[in-house]
Amino acid sequence: MIISDFKRTKDKLLFTPGPLTTSTTVKEAALIDLGSRDSAFIAIVQQIRQKLLALAHVESPNYEAVIIQGSGTFGIESTITSAIPASGMLLNIVNGAYGRRMSQIARIHHIPLIELMYDENQLPDLTVIETLITENPEITHIAVVHGETTTGLLNPIEEIGEIAHRLKKTFIVDAMSTFGAYDIDMRALKISYLISSSNKCIEGIPGFSYVLAKRIELEKCKKNVRSLSLDLYDQWSGLNTNGQFRFTPPVHALLAFNEALIELENEGGIEARAQRYADNNALLIGGMEKLGFTLYLSPDVRSYIITSFLYPGHPDFSFEVFYSKLNDMGFVIYPGKLSKVDCFRIGNIGQLYPVDIQNLIDAVEKVIHEMNIVFTEQKKQ
Ligand SMILES: Cc1ncc(COP(=O)(O)O)c(C=O)c1O
Structure with a gap:
């Protein structure tokens, strides 16, 4: 893609740990x-x-x-x-x-x-x-x-x-x-x-x-x-x-x-920003768990910055396919970085608001249906 094509496309939303979506x-x-x-x-x-x-x-x-x-x-x-x-x-x-x-x-x-x-x-x-x-x-x-x-x-x-x-x-x-x-x-x-x-x-x-x-x-x-x-x-x-x-x-x-x-x-300083990120994070976790995803970390050690989700444990799940389908819909998520467990990550920091999180969850739902993913039990470590 040449740079002038980039300029014509709408910005994707970055659900990553940075660089982030900016205003x-x-x-x-x-x-x-x-x-x-x-x-x-x-x-x-x-x-x-x-x-x-x-x-x-x-x-x-x-x-x-x-x-x-x-x-x-x-x-x-x-x-x-x-x-x-x-x-x-x-x-x-x-x-x-x-x-x-x-x-x-x-x-x-x-x-x-x-x-x-x-x-x-x-x-x-x-x-x-x-x-x-x-x-x-x-x-x-x-x-x-x-x-x-x-x-x-x-x-x-x-x-x-x-x-x-x-x-x-x-x-x-x-x-x-x-x-x-x-x-x-x-x-x-x-x-x-x-x-x-x-x-x-x-x-x-x-x-x-x-x-x-x-x-x-x-x-x-x-x-x-x-x-x-x-x-x-x-x-x-x-x-x-x-x-x-x-x-x-x-x-x-x-x-x-x-x-x-x-x-x-x-926005109201760190307190207000913390609240927006925490709200984004709660919405993200609720929506993803409802779809069947399991979180890697227990609540007592988690931040509201970025969340690691276990792969669904289904033989047809391919992170590359999952990632590219979401990317094509304008949502950029992040691969895992764990040494022992297969995870992917979704960040909720940057210029993201509850409506963006909901749109992402809807997109994830659509993609897992397209991929015929059924959730099975997965070991955390
Ligand atoms: C906790 C932490 N430390 C260090 C870094 C490295 O920063 P950079 O990739 O900007 O060099 C990152 C990047 O995400 C990070 O999250």
Whole structure:
């Protein structure tokens, strides 16, 4: 398909973990060319940084927001490689693919690492975390993913933050798919570093990630540099000294994000957005269960961001066929990412409303009838 054909087609609805469906006004905000040294652009960047801190209930100078060009992983890699000194050690609590990715980053950069591994539907054991830290005093940093987008599981960051604080460890939270949709008070939750990106629950377009960090922690990063472009300290000092990025900034994505932040405020802030996502999620789960689908996660560990559904357990079920039929009808869902179980995922974040969820459920019903799918019992793990 050539690009002019794309322009003629209606946007599909993205029931994915990102990039997400965004508002027309957010996309339109990107339709301006601004130089990276333009004073209007520099002012917008400073405003975005302040608003991000405010969303996390903190402010400068005790906390700082650093914007990093690239996707969410760039922000995570920047944080891990800048925060942990050569003499330090990372305890990474893992129950999904994004947790595994943080370990991969640590290994690539030869950062000493202890991994605490769990199944993808299991919450970490807090007593084990505490014992492990006590028995390994060389641990300096603890990392965990808040919303494990692999499954939709929500990790207990409040409890882990309390342990980190009590045992004087630096706490790193990958809040990629939750920030903006869950109210996260960085100070109260004892989070030293929180990472998310432009195209998740703030509902901007892709192009950058951001790291919200405690200033005293950021200052320690100066001596830990392992990468030029991902040097969190240098990126921060660049933004703080003259408001400019060290390298070409994602100008259009930042303009769109500025609009997305205004639209978040207009919606009623995080509380209202959380409610819309939770309502979407309840409708989605109710509708899919009524059709016969089974959820992978139990209710006590689930977030309202994305939901994993087991394959129907019918020999004729093909995810590729299911996906393409829904795609042809304008609904984009997401494959599973689980190591042991066949699942697919449906996200309900972004510019999606109950009517969109209902239309998706109606489309799923139509497709499973066309595919002659009959549900049979399926084992969860
Ligand atoms: C929890 C989490 N961490 C990290 C990432 C990686 O972000 P990106 O794909 O933007 O690099 C994602 C992406 O969905 C995510 O959900």
